[in-house]
Amino acid sequence: xxxxxxxELAEKEQxxxxxxxxxxxxxxxxxxxxxxxxxxxxxxxxxIGELGLSxxxxxxxxxxxxxxxxxxxxxxxxxxxxxxxVDATVARRIVEEHIGQGKxxxxxxxxxxxxxxASQKKIVLENMGKINAESIEEYIAADGYEALAKALxxxxxxxxxxxIRKAGLRGRGGAGYPTGLKWDIVRKGVADxxxxxxxxxxxxxxxxxxxxxxxxxxxxxxxxxxxxxxAVGANQGFIYVRAEYPLAIDRLKTAIKQAERxxxxxxxxxxxxxxxxxxxxxxxxxxxxGEETALLRSVMGRRGRPKVRPxxxxxxxxxxxxxxxxxxxxxxxxxxxxxxxxxxxxxxGTQKSPGTKVFAIAGNVKRPGLIEVPMGIAxxxxxxxxxxxxxxxxxxxxxxxxxxxxxxxxxxxxxIPVDYESLQTVGAMMGSGGMIVIDNTSNMVEVAKYxxxxxxxxxxxxxxxxxxxxxxxxxxxDKIVKGEATENDFELLKELCVMVKETSLCGLGQxxxxxVLSTVRFFKxxxxxxxxxxxxxxxxxxxxSSVPVVKEA
Amino acid sequence: MxxxxxxxxxxxxxxxxxxxxxxxxxxxxxxxPTLCYLEGLSTFGACRLxxxxxxxxxxxxxACTTKPTESMIVHTNTVKxxxxxxxxxxxxxxxxxxxxxxxxxxxHCELQDLAYEVELDHVRFPYLFPKKSLDATxxxxxxxxNRCVLCTRCVxxxxxxxxxxxxxxxxxxxxxxxxxxxxxxxGTSPSCTSCGKCVRVCPTGAxxxxxxxxxxxxxxxxxxxxxxxxxxxxxWVRTAHEEE
Numbered sequence: 001x002x003x004x005x006x007x008e009l010a011e012k013e014q015x016x017x018x019x020x021x022x023x024x025x026x027x028x029x030x031x032x033x034x035x036x037x038x039x040x041x042x043x044x045x046x047x048i049g050e051l052g053l054s055x056x057x058x059x060x061x062x063x064x065x066x067x068x069x070x071x072x073x074x075x076x077x078x079x080x081x082x083x084x085x086v087d088a089t090v091a092r093r094i095v096e097e098h099i100g101q102g103k104x105x106x107x108x109x110x111x112x113x114x115x116x117x118a119s120q121k122k123i124v125l126e127n128m129g130k131i132n133a134e135s136i137e138e139y140i141a142a143d144g145y146e147a148l149a150k151a152l153x154x155x156x157x158x159x160x161x162x163x164i165r166k167a168g169l170r171g172r173g174g175a176g177y178p179t180g181l182k183w184d185i186v187r188k189g190v191a192d193x194x195x196x197x198x199x200x201x202x203x204x205x206x207x208x209x210x211x212x213x214x215x216x217x218x219x220x221x222x223x224x225x226x227x228x229x230x231a232v233g234a235n236q237g238f239i240y241v242r243a244e245y246p247l248a249i250d251r252l253k254t255a256i257k258q259a260e261r262x263x264x265x266x267x268x269x270x271x272x273x274x275x276x277x278x279x280x281x282x283x284x285x286x287x288x289x290g291e292e293t294a295l296l297r298s299v300m301g302r303r304g305r306p307k308v309r310p311x312x313x314x315x316x317x318x319x320x321x322x323x324x325x326x327x328x329x330x331x332x333x334x335x336x337x338x339x340x341x342x343x344x345x346x347x348x349g350t351q352k353s354p355g356t357k358v359f360a361i362a363g364n365v366k367r368p369g370l371i372e373v374p375m376g377i378a379x380x381x382x383x384x385x386x387x388x389x390x391x392x393x394x395x396x397x398x399x400x401x402x403x404x405x406x407x408x409x410x411x412x413x414x415x416i417p418v419d420y421e422s423l424q425t426v427g428a429m430m431g432s433g434g435m436i437v438i439d440n441t442s443n444m445v446e447v448a449k450y451x452x453x454x455x456x457x458x459x460x461x462x463x464x465x466x467x468x469x470x471x472x473x474x475x476x477x478d479k480i481v482k483g484e485a486t487e488n489d490f491e492l493l494k495e496l497c498v499m500v501k502e503t504s505l506c507g508l509g510q511x512x513x514x515x516v517l518s519t520v521r522f523f524k525x526x527x528x529x530x531x532x533x534x535x536x537x538x539x540x541x542x543x544x545s546s547v548p549v550v551k552e553a
Numbered sequence: 554m555x556x557x558x559x560x561x562x563x564x565x566x567x568x569x570x571x572x573x574x575x576x577x578x579x580x581x582x583x584x585x586p587t588l589c590y591l592e593g594l595s596t597f598g599a600c601r602l603x604x605x606x607x608x609x610x611x612x613x614x615x616a617c618t619t620k621p622t623e624s625m626i627v628h629t630n631t632v633k634x635x636x637x638x639x640x641x642x643x644x645x646x647x648x649x650x651x652x653x654x655x656x657x658x659x660x661h662c663e664l665q666d667l668a669y670e671v672e673l674d675h676v677r678f679p680y681l682f683p684k685k686s687l688d689a690t691x692x693x694x695x696x697x698x699n700r701c702v703l704c705t706r707c708v709x710x711x712x713x714x715x716x717x718x719x720x721x722x723x724x725x726x727x728x729x730x731x732x733x734x735x736x737x738x739x740g741t742s743p744s745c746t747s748c749g750k751c752v753r754v755c756p757t758g759a760x761x762x763x764x765x766x767x768x769x770x771x772x773x774x775x776x777x778x779x780x781x782x783x784x785x786x787x788x789w790v791r792t793a794h795e796e797e
Contacts, residue, residue: 286725303722308598308618461703461722461729463599468644471727472678492677499640502613503601 001263002271003149006140009262013141020058022099023077024048025129026086028061029215030247031068031208036087037061040072043088047095057099060135063128063216066117067110068208069368075129083108115385116367121348121374123356124332127217133251136258139219145264147338148223151230152270155338157187160231164334167342168354173199173290173327174402174431175507176353176420182324185314186232189322194234196225197318197325199295200241200248203287204403205454206362207434210328212370213358214241214248217332218255222278224331226265227338228324229276237276238318240295242283252280287458291506292325294460305460306506327432329358349375353419361387363436364394373418380414383437394439398522402431404451404458405511407518408444427518429511444523445530449477451515459508466509469500473516486532494520559625568621575603575616578629585629586638586670588663589704590617591754594713597705602638602667605629613637639671647678648727650685650699656758657766663756664702685730690740693763694752696731701759703729707751719745731759 017023026032026041044059065073070084074094081104083094090108097103122128131138139145151160165180186194198221202210214221225237241249256278259265267275281299288294289304296318298304317323333355337345346354353375359382362368366388373382383389383399390396398408401418407428409416416422420430438447456470476493479485497513497520504510520527557568561583568577573596578585588600596617604613608626613634621627628634645651645664653659667673685698708720708731719742723732733739752760783789 288725308596308615456726459726461724461726462597463601464641464644464648464702465601467703467726467729468648471681472644472647475679496640496678499637503604503637503641505599505601505615 001269003153006145006149006270009137010141010143013137017058017138017141020056021078022053022057024057024059024094024099025062025065025075025077026059027063027065027071027073027075027129028133029064029068029212030245031064032071032073033247035071037072039088040074040086040091043091044074044095047092048099051095051100053095053099057095060132060138062131063125063133064212064370065129066120066125066371067367067369069366070110077130079104080112082110082112084110115381116369116371116388119377119381119385120372121356122372123336123345123348124213124220124329124358125216125370125372126336127220128212131217133216133218134254136219136255136262136264139217143339144219144335145223147335148226148230148264149270150338151227152272152274157231157233160227160338161187163338163342164231165342167337167345168352169330169333169337169345170353170355170420171326172329172333172357172432174405174429176430179326179330182314182326183228183231185312186234186322186324189315191321193236193319193321194232195318195321195323196229196232196234196237197296197299197313197323198225198237198239198328198331199290199292199325200239200245200328201283201290201295202245202328202432203242203290203458204405204432204434205451206360206436207403207432208360209358209370209433211245211248212360213328213332214245215251218248218251219259220332220335221252221328222255222259222265224334225278226269226276227334228326228331230274232322232324234324235275235277237278238281238299239278240281240283240289240299242289243285249280249282256280286460287454288460288506288508291508293506296323296325305462306508308505329433350417350419352421357418357430357433359433359435361435361437363400364390364439364442365437366391375419376417378415379409379418382418382435383414387437390437390439394441396437397440397442398438398444398447400428400436400438400447400451400515401434402429402511402514403434404454405429405507405514406431406434407514408438408447408522409518410522412522427514427521429514443481444519444526445477445481448516448519449474449481452477452512455508455512455515459512463503463505463509465500466504466506466512469496469504470509470512472496473500473513477516480527480530483530483532485530490527490531557621557623557625559621559623559627561627562629572620573617574605574614574619574621574627577621578616583629584670585616586667587617588667588702588756589706591706591710594706594709594754597709600641600702600704602641604634604637606631606634635671639673642667642671642673643676643678645702646673646676647680648683649701650682651757655767656700657761658758662758681727683727688733688739689763690738691742691745691747691763692740693747694739694749694760695763695766696733696739696760698730698759700757701731702757703731704756705731706754706756707731707760710750710754715746715748715750717744717746717748720751 072086074083074086093105161183169179170176283289286304289298291306294304294306313323313325349355356372358372398410400408413426452474456474459466459470461467497516501513586602589597598615598618603616605616606628687697689695711720712718733742
C-alpha cells in the first residue's frame with residue numbers, strides 16, 4: 001500500500017457512505033451489549049429490510065457513545081439524534097418514524113446540548129459514534145493511518161519524537177511520565193532488538209476507558225503503536241490485554257488481521273523499510289500485571305511479579321531489550337498529534353498537562369458513563385455538569401479518583417483542577433481514569449475497607465510491607481467498622497499505612513494505603529465515631545512507648 | 554574503571570562502578586540489615602529491610618539494588634528507617650508461626666537475629682496463625698512452611714546455582730507459598746537433585762535436615778527379639794519385620 005492507495009481507499013469509503021441518506025449507529029460496547037443491544041440491532045436490521053430502506057439507510061455498530069447508564073444507545077448520524085433506553089419497540093419506531101417519516105421519537109431522545117456533551121472535548125474518543133468499530137475502511141475514511149503515513153514518508157524518527165515531546169503528551173496510565181522522553185531513551189538505546197508494549201490490563205474497579213477505546217476504535221491504538229515502533233526502531237509490538245475483556249480481544253484480533261491484509265502492519269509499510277507486527281498477549285487476572293515490570297514478565301511467560309526499578313523498561317525491558325511501554329490511551333493520542341501538529345495538542349488542557357483525559361464515571365451519580373474532558377477542568381464540572389450530580393435526595397460526599405490506588409476528594413476540594421499535579425496535592429491521583437462518585441449514604445471507613453480489601457487480594461506477595469501490611473490494614477479497618485477498635489488501633493493503622501506506602505516495592509503497595517490515608521485526612525470524624533473509648537493515657541503509641549498497653553479492668 | 558565518591562552516614566566512601574550501596578556498606582562494616590539478600594545470588598529487593606534514605610529524594614531506596622552516584626548522600630540509620638525496619642520484622646513475626654523454643658535453628662536464625670537487632674520486644678499486630686503445611690517426604694530434608702519468610706533464597710539458589718529449579722512460588726499475597734515443581738510432595742520431585750543447597754541458604758528453620766528437629770529421634774527395640782532368638786535357638790536370622 002502507498003499513501004495514494006490509502007487516500008483512494010478513504011475517498012472510496014467516503015463516497016460509499018455518502019450514498020446513504022441515513023446512518024444509524026448503535027453502541028456496540030460491552031455496556032450496551034449487556035443491556036441488550038443485540039436485540040436492538042436485530043430489530044433495526046429487520047425493520048430496515050421490511051420497510052425497504054436498505055438503499056437509503058445503513059446500520060452499523062459503533063464504539064461507546066458515553067452515556068453507559070442509559071443504554072442501549074442508538075445514534076442517528078445524518079440528523080444528529082441520540083436515543084436512550086432503546087428496546088426492540090423503540091428500535092422499530094426509530095426506523096419507521098425517524099428514518100421513514102422524518103419524525104423523531106421524542107420519548108427516548110436525549111438533548112445533545114446537555115452539559116454532558118457540551119463540556120467534553122473528544123480526541124481519543126473522536127471516532128465513537130462516527131465509525132463502525134469493526135471496519136478498517138471506515139477508520140481510514142476518518143483520516144485513519146494518515147499519521148502513520150505521514151511519519152513514514154515525511155518524517156525521520158527524531159522528528160516524530162520531537163513532535164510528541166513538543167505536544168507535551170504524558171503517560172495516561174496514571175503516573176504522567178512524558179511520553180516523548182520515554183521514547184527518546186528507547187531510541188537512543190543500543191540493541192539489536194527493541195519492543196513496543198501496550199498496557200491494556202485495566203484493572204481498577206469501576207474503570208472502563210481502555211476497554212471502550214479498544215472496543216470502539218482499535219485501529220487507533222495499532223496506529224499509535226506502529227508510530228512508536230518507527231520512532232524508536234522497534235519491529236515488534238505486544239498488546240497485553242486482560243482476559244476479562246473478550247470483546248476487546250475479538251475486536252483487536254479483527255483489527256490486526258485487517259491491518260495486516262491492507263499492508264498497514266507487516267513488512268515494508270507504505271513501501272518504506274519499516275516492518276512492524278503486533279501480537280496480543282492475554283492476562284490471567286492479576287491486577288498487579290498492570291504494573292509495568294510485572295506486565296513485561298507476564299508477556300515473557302513468567303510469573304507476573306514486579307521487580308525493582310532501575311533498570312527501567314526503557315533500558316532493560318522485554319528479554320532485557322529497550323522497551324516502550326505505554327497505556328492504551330497514550331497510544332490513542334499519538335495519531336491525532338501527528339495529524340494536527342504538536343501546537344494544536346499543547347493548546348488543549350493545561351500547560352503542564354496538555355491534552356484531554358478520558359474518565360469512566362461510576363458510583364452514586366445520575367449519569368454514569370465514559371467521558372473525555374480537557375485537562376485542568378474543575379472536578380465540580382465533571383461530577384455535576386457532566387455526571388449530573390448524585391441521585392435525588394442525596395448529597396455529594398466525595399469523588400474517588402485513581403482506582404484503589406487513588407484517594408477520595410471531598411466537597412471542599414470540588415473546584416480543584418483535574419490534572420496530574422493538582423490531584424496529588426489532595427492525596428488522590430490521576431490514575432488511569434476511574435472516577436467513583438460517593439454520596440452521603442456511604443460510609444467512608446467502609447469505602448476505605450473495600451479498596452484495601454481489593455489491594456490485599458491483589459498483592460503479589462513479593463515484598464513484606466505489601467504482603468503482610470495490606471492484610472493488617474484490612475483487618476484493622478474491619479475491626480473499626482465492627483466498632484471493636486480503640487484509639488490505639490487507629491494510631492497503629494495510620495503508622496502502618498505510612499510505612500507500607502514508603503517502603504513497598506512497586507506502585508501497588510506504595511499506593512495501597514492511599515484510600516485509608518485520604519479518608520483519614522478528610523473524614524477523620526467517621527473513623528473516630530466508630531472507635532471504642534480506650535482508657536486514659538494510652539492514646540498514643542510511639543517510638544518511646546513501645547511497651548504493651550495493659551487495659552484497666 | 555571510574556571510582557565514585559559518596560557519603561554514607563556522614564563519612565565519605567568510594568565505590569567501584571557497578572557496586573551497590575549495600576556492597577560498599579558491607580565492605581566498610583556499616584551495618585544494614587538484610588533478609589532476602591545473599592551474596593552470590595541475584596538481588597531480589599523484596600524484604601525492604603535494607604531501605605536507605607538518599608538526600609534530595611522523598612523515596613526510600615533498597616541498598617541491595619541501588620547504585621551510588623557521585624556525591625550522593627546516603628543515610629542508613631535514621632529514626633524513620635529504624636522504625637520501619639522494626640515494623641517489617643514485626644509484620645514477619647505476625648505472619649508466620651514462629652515458635653523459637655521448638656525450632657531447629659533456635660539461636661542461629663536470621664529472623665531471630667533481626668528481631669534482636671531491631672529490638673523487637675513485642676508485636677502490636679494480631680498473629681495471623683496461618684495453617685501452613687509441612688512436607689517431610691524428601692529422604693534427607695524437610696520444609697516447614699510455617700517458618701518460611703518467602704525470601705526466595707531457596708528458589709534462587711536452586712535456579713541459579715544448582716540449575717534444577719525445583720522451587721517456585723504459588724499463590725499470591727498473604728497466601729504465597731514455596732512449592733516443589735508443580736506443587737507436589739518434595740520427595741516425589743523428579744527435578745530435585747537432593748543437593749541441599751536450599752537448606753543451607755534458608756535464613757530460618759523452614760528448610761532443615763531430617764533428624765535435626767525436636768522429637769525426630771526414633772527408637773528401635775526390634776533388635777532385642779533378634780538377640781534373644783539367636784541366643785536361645787542359635788538361629789542367627791532376621792525376620793523381615795525386624796529388618797525394617
